[in-house]
Amino acid sequence: MERPIRVLVAKPGLDGHDRGAKVVARALRDAGMEVIYTGLRQTPEQITESAIQEDVDCVAISILSGAHNHLFPKIVKLLREKDAGDILVIGGGVIPEDDIPGLIEAGVAAIFTPGTPTGITIDFIKENISRK
Amino acid sequence: MDIRAGLQSGNKRAVARLITMMENNDPEAFNIIKENYVKTGNAKIIGITGPPGAGKSTVTDKLTKLLRQKGKKVGIVAVDPTSPFSGGAILGDRIRMNDLSTDEGVFIRSMGTRGALGGLSKAANGAVKILDIYGLDYIFIETVGVGQSEVDIIKLADTVVMVMVPGLGDDIQAIKAGIMEIGDVFAVNKSDRDGAERTATEINMMLDLNKQGKYRPSVVKVIASENNGIDKLLEQIENHIEFMNTSGEYLSRKRMSITTEIVEIFRDNIIHSLKELSEKTRVIEATVERVLTKEIDPYTAANEMYEILRKKEVGNSD
Numbered sequence: 001m002e003r004p005i006r007v008l009v010a011k012p013g014l015d016g017h018d019r020g021a022k023v024v025a026r027a028l029r030d031a032g033m034e035v036i037y038t039g040l041r042q043t044p045e046q047i048t049e050s051a052i053q054e055d056v057d058c059v060a061i062s063i064l065s066g067a068h069n070h071l072f073p074k075i076v077k078l079l080r081e082k083d084a085g086d087i088l089v090i091g092g093g094v095i096p097e098d099d100i101p102g103l104i105e106a107g108v109a110a111i112f113t114p115g116t117p118t119g120i121t122i123d124f125i126k127e128n129i130s131r132k
Numbered sequence: 133m134d135i136r137a138g139l140q141s142g143n144k145r146a147v148a149r150l151i152t153m154m155e156n157n158d159p160e161a162f163n164i165i166k167e168n169y170v171k172t173g174n175a176k177i178i179g180i181t182g183p184p185g186a187g188k189s190t191v192t193d194k195l196t197k198l199l200r201q202k203g204k205k206v207g208i209v210a211v212d213p214t215s216p217f218s219g220g221a222i223l224g225d226r227i228r229m230n231d232l233s234t235d236e237g238v239f240i241r242s243m244g245t246r247g248a249l250g251g252l253s254k255a256a257n258g259a260v261k262i263l264d265i266y267g268l269d270y271i272f273i274e275t276v277g278v279g280q281s282e283v284d285i286i287k288l289a290d291t292v293v294m295v296m297v298p299g300l301g302d303d304i305q306a307i308k309a310g311i312m313e314i315g316d317v318f319a320v321n322k323s324d325r326d327g328a329e330r331t332a333t334e335i336n337m338m339l340d341l342n343k344q345g346k347y348r349p350s351v352v353k354v355i356a357s358e359n360n361g362i363d364k365l366l367e368q369i370e371n372h373i374e375f376m377n378t379s380g381e382y383l384s385r386k387r388m389s390i391t392t393e394i395v396e397i398f399r400d401n402i403i404h405s406l407k408e409l410s411e412k413t414r415v416i417e418a419t420v421e422r423v424l425t426k427e428i429d430p431y432t433a434a435n436e437m438y439e440i441l442r443k444k445e446v447g448n449s450d
Contacts, residue, residue, distance in 0.1 A: 003156040004219060004244070029220035036242050039227035046233040050226060053233070053240055055148035084145060 005033045005129060006056040010047045011040050012075070013065035020092060020114070021062040027118035028060075028125070044071060048078040051087055057129040058088040060121075068095050068103065076107035086130045090121070135164060139265065144239060147266050151241055154262065155255040165261055172264040175207070175271045176373055179289030181251060181311065184277025186295040187321040189228035190356040191365070192272050196232055198366055199270055205237040207263035207271040211253050214244035221245075225274055239263060250284030251275040257288055257393065280310040287389045290382065291316045291372045293365070296335065298327035312338065316349050316372045319365050323353035347375050406441055415440060 009025045011018050018040055025035045036054045038047070051059050059079070063071055068091065076089050091103065092112040100111050109128055112121050135153075138146020153161035178195075180188045189210065196206045210225035221244035232238045241263075243253045252275055263271050275285050285292055294315030318339075320332045335351050342348070350368045354361030376382040410416040419433045428436070 003152075004221075006152075025222055029215060029222050030218050032219045034214075034221045034223060034242075034244050036226060037222050037224045038230065038233075039224075042230065043234075046230055049233045050240075052145050053148050054242060055145075055152045082145070 005058070005125065006036065006054060007033050007058045007060055007125065008036045008038065008047065008051045008054060008056045009060045009062070010038045010042045010050070011062050012042045012044060012047060012071045013063055013067045014041060015065040016040055017064050018062070020064070021060075024060060024062070024092065024118060024121065028122065031122045033122075033125075044074040044078055047075055048082060048084070051079065052082055052084050056087060057131055058090060058125050060125075061089070061091045061093075063091065063093040063095070066094075068093065069099055072103050072108050073106035080107070088125065088129050090124065092116070092121075135160075136167075139164065139168070139262075142266065147239065147262060148241070150262050151255075151259050154258040155243065155246075155253075161258070165258065165265070168265045169261070172261050175260075175264040175268050177260060177264075177271050177273065177288065177290045178369060179273050179275065179285035179292040180295060181275040181278050181282075181285050181292060181314075182295030182319075182321075183279070183297070183300060186277070186297045187356045188274050188277070188295050189225045191293070191295050191319060191321060191354065191362070192225075192274050193229045193232065194356050194359050194362040195366055195369075196229070196238060196270075196272065197359075198362055200235060200237060204269040205267065206239075207260075207266070207268040208232075208238070208240040208274065209256055209259045209263070209271065210240065210242045210274040211245060211251070211256055211276050212242065213276050214246045214253075216247075219246075239266065239268065245276060248284070249282070251278045251282030252284045252288065260288060278311050283311060283314050286314045286385075287392050290376060290385070291369055293317045293319055293369060295319045295321050296331060297322045298325045298331045300331075316347065317365065317368045318349055318351040319356075319361075320351060320353045321356050323361070324355050324358075328353060347372065347379075347381070402441065405445075406437060409441065409444065 007028050009021055011021045025037050028035045038050055072091055079085055079087055088109050090110045091108050095111050095113055103111055110124055133146060133149055135146050135150050150161055150164060180192050182188050192208055199206050212221055212223045212225060214221040223242035223244060225242055226240060229240060232240060241259055243255060245253045248254050256273055260271055273289060292314050296318060318335050320328055332351050332353055339349055352361055352365045352368055354365055419437060422428050423430055423433050
């Protein structure tokens with residue numbers, strides 16, 4: 001059945017830089033996806049609840065504040081607790097290379113650092129969502 | 133995931149998945165709605181419409197918070213436009229409703245229009261039914277930002293709130309046909325801005341020209357971002373709901389909307405059958421060629437296809 005992929009684009013943490021998140025949201029839209037854009041300063045709880053109510057295939061999170069090692073694992077954990085661990089979690093933003101293995105270990109599917117062509121993110125989502 | 137059990141126990145994930153299935157025309161979703169249809173009709177269904185940027189999401193957010201204080205459970209179906217080119221969409225109504233996300237008594241669902249032109253998506257109707265079955269007291273449907281003629285919301289809502297802002301044009305705008313005719317309650321938002329009084333006066337003058345005897349919608353000035361006037365707005369919404377119930381208007385509006393709904397489903401089914409038939413027999417393509425060469429005209433062509441379909445249906449039932 002042909003259906004649009006639904007992606008929640010969220011921006012947790014306290015920094016106000018959402019340009020990257022908006023560029024990604026726009027690129028996903030142009031790739032035919034339905035993007036639920038929730039804006040700035042989301043808590044992990046809000047992101048989890050929104051992801052469930054919107055029944056998304058993927059949660060794409062942008063973090064530039066440096067709080068990634070706390071926020072990403074928390075979101076993955078909350079989704080699993082809510083029986084929604086099948087939702088793909090990906091991240092972007094200024095994330096040091098050294099932190100990426102730990103985040104993958106925690107259940108984040110992929111981290112896309114600045115300069116990643118949006119096409120790579122789009123293909124990754126299409127290939128890795130659990131519901132086809 | 134057992135959707136049926138989840139729907140009974142009030143599991144949000146199951147409700148959300150059912151909405152997705154319905155939106156994607158999965159027949160199983162319609163079976164589940166059919167089984168539970170008798171449970172619909174308890175929620176008060178309120179449409180929130182108005183031009184882009186008028187503050188529909190903020191008004192919805194504040195009305196929801198007020199209803200939550202009163203212990204009511206609230207659903208929100210928020211529709212934003214789908215791109216006609218990519219089929220994708222940016223659904224951004226949640227931005228104004230973030231604190232509601234974690235409220236147990238609130239369910240918010242965003243939808244793309246997916247080609248529908250009347251200010252709603254085709255699936256909005258089904259989503260409202262599902263949230264009604266789920267057991268909410270109030271369901272808000274927020275339309276896309278409307279221009280002048282997107283009036284589908286009247287087919288779905290018991291009460292339509294028209295959110296206006298000052299400074300959108302002269303008073304002739306207020307007497308044009310279309311969206312200005314469908315409001316049951318008018319909210320003049322951002323009413324701390326210049327021209328708010330004039331906008332309210334113009335809407336009131338337009339409403340005074342309406343036929344006597346019908347419900348006279350009220351005009352409420354609000355500043356939604358500051359939660360100013362929201363209590364008065366809710367009061368007027370309740371007032372209209374009360375009028376609908378006591379005057380019998382509720383039933384006549386429901387009769388009209390059910391009629392439209394059945395006709396639309398019927399039409400969709402016919403189109404679906406025709407497409408299915410044409411996948412096998414290529415009847416549409418063949419007919420297009422005959423019209424292209426002027427062998428027949430489009431009117432005859434449509435009649436012919438209708439007859440083919442009808443005979444096929446009669447044949448099937450034998």
